[in-house]
Amino acid sequence: MRATLIIKNIDNLITLKGKDKPRIKEEMRDIGLIQNGVIALNEAEIIYVGKGELPENITIDDDTIIIDGKGKTVTPGLVDAHTHLVHGGSRENELSMKLKGMEYLDILAAGGGIHSTVKATREATFEQLYSKAKKSLDTMISYGTTTVEAKSGYGIGDFQTEIKQLEVARRLNEDHPVDIISTFMGAHAIPKDYNEDPDKFVDIIINEMIPEVSKRDLAKFCDVFCEKGVFTIEQSRKILLAALENGLIPKIHADEIESLGGAELAAEIGCITADHLIAASDEGIKMMAGKGIIANLLPGTSFNLQAGKFARARKMIEEGVAIALSTDYNPGSCPTENLQLVMSFASLIMKLTPEEVITAVTINGAAALGLEEKIGSLKVGKQGDIVIFDAPNLDYIIYHFGINHTDKVVKKGKVVFSK
Ligand SMILES: N=CN[C@@H](CCC(=O)O)C(=O)O
Numbered sequence: 223m224r225a226t227l228i229i230k231n232i233d234n235l236i237t238l239k240g241k242d243k244p245r246i247k248e249e250m251r252d253i254g255l256i257q258n259g260v261i262a263l264n265e266a267e268i269i270y271v272g273k274g275e276l277p278e279n280i281t282i283d284d285d286t287i288i289i290d291g292k293g294k295t296v297t298p299g300l301v302d303a304h305t306h307l308v309h310g311g312s313r314e315n316e317l318s319m320k321l322k323g324m325e326y327l328d329i330l331a332a333g334g335g336i337h338s339t340v341k342a343t344r345e346a347t348f349e350q351l352y353s354k355a356k357k358s359l360d361t362m363i364s365y366g367t368t369t370v371e372a373k374s375g376y377g378i379g380d381f382q383t384e385i386k387q388l389e390v391a392r393r394l395n396e397d398h399p400v401d402i403i404s405t406f407m408g409a410h411a412i413p414k415d416y417n418e419d420p421d422k423f424v425d426i427i428i429n430e431m432i433p434e435v436s437k438r439d440l441a442k443f444c445d446v447f448c449e450k451g452v453f454t455i456e457q458s459r460k461i462l463l464a465a466l467e468n469g470l471i472p473k474i475h476a477d478e479i480e481s482l483g484g485a486e487l488a489a490e491i492g493c494i495t496a497d498h499l500i501a502a503s504d505e506g507i508k509m510m511a512g513k514g515i516i517a518n519l520l521p522g523t524s525f526n527l528q529a530g531k532f533a534r535a536r537k538m539i540e541e542g543v544a545i546a547l548s549t550d551y552n553p554g555s556c557p558t559e560n561l562q563l564v565m566s567f568a569s570l571i572m573k574l575t576p577e578e579v580i581t582a583v584t585i586n587g588a589a590a591l592g593l594e595e596k597i598g599s600l601k602v603g604k605q606g607d608i609v610i611f612d613a614p615n616l617d618y619i620i621y622h623f624g625i626n627h628t629d630k631v632v633k634k635g636k637v638v639f640s641k
């Protein structure tokens with residue numbers, strides 16, 4: 223078979239070969255490392271992965287792109303399965319408030335935080351949102367991210383703004399090399415007009431918004447911010463059950479700040495992921511393991527909220543919960559697109575091994591988006607999404623933190639970023 227692109231002499235080729243399922247426990251440390259590796263693609267598809275030379279049945283010609291992997295570490299394209307990609311404005315004005323001791327939920331309750339991004343997002347045109355999000359996608363791809371989840375959630379009471387966000391994401395998915403998977407998050411904050419009767423807003427989400435998003439095929443997932451002062455467990459349950467009834471896959475911002483029982487609810491409903499989980503209870507973690515719910519952890523947010531608390535990733539792995547890692551890129555609690563930095567935080571602070579970290583941002587990230595059969599590992603037949611790191615080994619990428627190690631990014635068989 224003809225190769226259109228090959229990468230050869232790869233010092234460390236991390237394939238993540240193995241089952242197309244979320245990896246748990248010791249599976250998270252089995253990364254399918256090949257030294258002196260070679261990989262061949264035919265257009266968007268991987269046609270060979272091995273050691274040494276290409277076999278004779280893989281042919282090359284003058285048009286084949288040949289990349290030398292000497293001194294490099296090669297991995298599957300990184301998956302960022304939790305972002306608030308499309309939004310207006312930025313919130314650096316919150317830094318001085320935080321430095322004075324004001325906390326995230328205090329800023330939100332005072333009408334700032336998410337509410338100020340809601341205002342900026344409502345005021346922004348489609349084109350303004352598009353070009354701001356496109357810039358972020360360009361940054362993400364430069365750090366090796368090839369698939370991104372993008373939530374709505376900055377329209378809240380204003381459904382047209384939610385739709386505008388989802389339509390921007392849809393257009394960017396068509397125009398930009400990064401694949402974007404959309405999530406409807408109308409339940410991101412209680413609009414001020416419904417402060418006295420939040421259940422009325424929940425009813426609108428359930429009876430009007432979710433059916434319309436589903437009918438217009440604007441999102442694959444539905445998310446809710448289940449948190450003290452935001453959506454209660456009971457309200458979150460209703461919203462996620464309505465999502466299921468309308469064919470949207472439920473996921474949840476769970477136990478980010480307070481231990482409300484979000485992890486338990488994720489297990490009860492059968493969410494694809496529960497995200498954040500900084501304050502998740504022992505019981506919640508056990509229940510997630512029992513039901514196979516993926517923990518999508520966001521250590522960049524813990525770092526930025528200065529809460530001094532990170533999700534108990536080691537405990538989760540011991541209990542058999544599959545871990546994914548994402549940026550949570552958003553203008554308030556985690557203003558960074560840099561997934562490599564998140565990988566370093568996960569190891570240096572949450573004590574994951576480099577092998578567990580790379581599993582979390584590849585095959586487990588893919589599983590967090592229901593895409594584990596298509597992306598997340600380098601196997602024959604899978605999509606050719608690949609990162610070439612200018613790093614001699616995996617540990618180096620994580621240990622040498624805060625800089626961009628990407629040399630090249632291949633998306634669907636095409637070089638889409640080159641240093
Ligand atoms: N916590 C809720 N949502 C985001 C923050 C959004 C914002 O502050 O604008 C999060 O995941 O942390």
Ligand SMILES: [Zn+2]
Pocket residue numbers: 304305306475550552
């Ligand atoms: Zn979030």
